[in-house]
Amino acid sequence: MSSKRTAGAVVIGGGAIGTAVACYLAKDGVDVTLIERGEFAWGTSRRCEGHIVTYDTAPGPHSVFCKRGQEMFYEAQKFLPVDFDFQPEGIGLLVDDENHLETVKANFEGKKKEGFDVTLWDREELKQHEPNIGDDILACLNFNNDCTVNPMRLCYGLAKHAEANGATLMSRTNVTDFRMEKGRISSVVTDKGEIMTENVILASGIWTPQLGAMLGLNVPIRPRQGHVIVTERSKGLVSKAYVEYGYLLAKGGEKRDNVTPDMDKFGVAFVLEPSSAGTHLLGGCRRFVGMDTRPHPAVMRAIAERGQHFFPALADTRIIRCYAGVRPFTPDAKPIISPTHLGGVYVAAGHEGNGISLSLITGKLISDFINGSTPEMDLSYMHIDRFGFNPPALPIGAA
Numbered sequence: 203m204s205s206k207r208t209a210g211a212v213v214i215g216g217g218a219i220g221t222a223v224a225c226y227l228a229k230d231g232v233d234v235t236l237i238e239r240g241e242f243a244w245g246t247s248r249r250c251e252g253h254i255v256t257y258d259t260a261p262g263p264h265s266v267f268c269k270r271g272q273e274m275f276y277e278a279q280k281f282l283p284v285d286f287d288f289q290p291e292g293i294g295l296l297v298d299d300e301n302h303l304e305t306v307k308a309n310f311e312g313k314k315k316e317g318f319d320v321t322l323w324d325r326e327e328l329k330q331h332e333p334n335i336g337d338d339i340l341a342c343l344n345f346n347n348d349c350t351v352n353p354m355r356l357c358y359g360l361a362k363h364a365e366a367n368g369a370t371l372m373s374r375t376n377v378t379d380f381r382m383e384k385g386r387i388s389s390v391v392t393d394k395g396e397i398m399t400e401n402v403i404l405a406s407g408i409w410t411p412q413l414g415a416m417l418g419l420n421v422p423i424r425p426r427q428g429h430v431i432v433t434e435r436s437k438g439l440v441s442k443a444y445v446e447y448g449y450l451l452a453k454g455g456e457k458r459d460n461v462t463p464d465m466d467k468f469g470v471a472f473v474l475e476p477s478s479a480g481t482h483l484l485g486g487c488r489r490f491v492g493m494d495t496r497p498h499p500a501v502m503r504a505i506a507e508r509g510q511h512f513f514p515a516l517a518d519t520r521i522i523r524c525y526a527g528v529r530p531f532t533p534d535a536k537p538i539i540s541p542t543h544l545g546g547v548y549v550a551a552g553h554e555g556n557g558i559s560l561s562l563i564t565g566k567l568i569s570d571f572i573n574g575s576t577p578e579m580d581l582s583y584m585h586i587d588r589f590g591f592n593p594p595a596l597p598i599g600a601a
């Protein structure tokens with residue numbers, strides 16, 4: 203059955219980014235339609251962990267941007283209609299290599315200057331807080347405002363909040379084409395009919411390049427795979443979430459000497475998140491293997507081995523399942539939050555391993571673009587034009 207309707211803005215993609223964009227647009231008074239071809243959190247947002255982090259950016263403008271994005275979760279916790287399992291216990295960055303201590307200490311000082319709540323534990327303090335920590339772990343830089351959420355509940359909460367503010371939610375709806383008039387978007391074509399609109403937001407994660415191609419827009423996003431192992435319930439293993447410093451190196455694609463060849467090859471780095479159900483999510487890895495989301499036994503083994511190095515008690519903990527997802531990776535590992543050279547077409551995608559963390563701030567910034575407000579920070583480094591793949595963008599609001 204086909205129909206024709208209108209919307210002030212159409213958001214494509216019901217993951218963390220699309221639901222957040224719809225939420226903030228509706229909150230700011232825009233008549234928005236959110237389209238998802240499956241159910242909400244159908245893509246990468248249901249195949250990830252839920253760390254809301256500032257530990258993975260060196261001091262500088264992007265660090266401040268991530269801090270603001272994180273603060274919004276403390277605010278959203280008060281207004282979202284769904285309990286999204288917000289756990290504000292902080293996250294610790296563990297150091298197991300003397301060579302990394304100086305960088306971590308410099309990071310500590312830099313983050314303190316930027317107003318972050320950070321503390322540095324030496325080995326003894328760490329052992330007091332985490333009796334199960336491995337013998338070779340030297341220090342821990344605590345990001346006390348880092349937190350964790352359940353990403354699927356977050357997506358549902360954001361979508362529900364958008365709906366309560368007048369948004370139209372269309373799940374099980376596939377976007378198949380677009381129509382343009384005089385260089386501006388005029389409608390979105392779906393398998394359930396056409397929607398006339400002046401604004402479209404491509405918030406479709408790793409599928410954004412295909413949607414961009416329908417419009418003649420080049421969106422340089424590649425899938426970068428990650429695994430998550432889920433353990434059985436085990437009490438008292440850890441008090442909060444931890445990540446190793448080597449995670450930052452693996453994320454930057456850097457060679458690491460203090461890991462096995464498999465860990466280096468698969469980009470394996472330790473991540474551990476206790477869930478409210480009593481299980482633990484153990485990660486992670488970074489691999490370019492196309493859209494493959496099948497867990498790979500050799501990768502799982504390397505992740506489990508790395509986990510035992512940091513928390514040896516994991517050796518006595520059973521695995522109950524494993525899943526893999528694909529992160530939307532851009533050439534400079536920064537998201538694209540941007541208008542484009544096509545009038546009324548915006549991109550909100552390419553958040554790699556930070557799409558849950560940066561979902562709310564992305565939603566707010568896209569809403570600012572569409573409402574013509576001046577964003578609260580310089581966003582030029584997240585503009586799609588930085589890659590030089592498209593003609594320069596029209597000024598915002600140009601016909």
Ligand SMILES: Cc1cc2nc3c(=O)[nH]c(=O)nc-3n(C[C@H](O)[C@H](O)[C@H](O)COP(=O)(O)OP(=O)(O)OC[C@H]3O[C@@H](n4cnc5c(N)ncnc54)[C@H](O)[C@@H]3O)c2cc1C
Pocket residue numbers: 214215216217218219220237238239240241242243244245246247248249250251252253254255375376377378405406407408409413427428429430485486526527528529530550551552553554555556557558559560
């Ligand atoms: C193993 C792993 C661990 C991670 N851990 C973290 C973490 O701890 N913290 C963090 O911040 N991030 C983490 N991430 C990254 C995070 O998951 C992603 O950055 C985020 O989920 C991307 O969200 P998105 O909304 O852009 O994309 P998606 O969640 O993939 O949503 C895109 C949606 O678009 C829909 N879509 C596509 N094409 C169409 C179409 N034609 N019509 C309609 N709908 C369409 C898809 O069905 C999909 O639901 C992790 C990722 C992985 C893989």
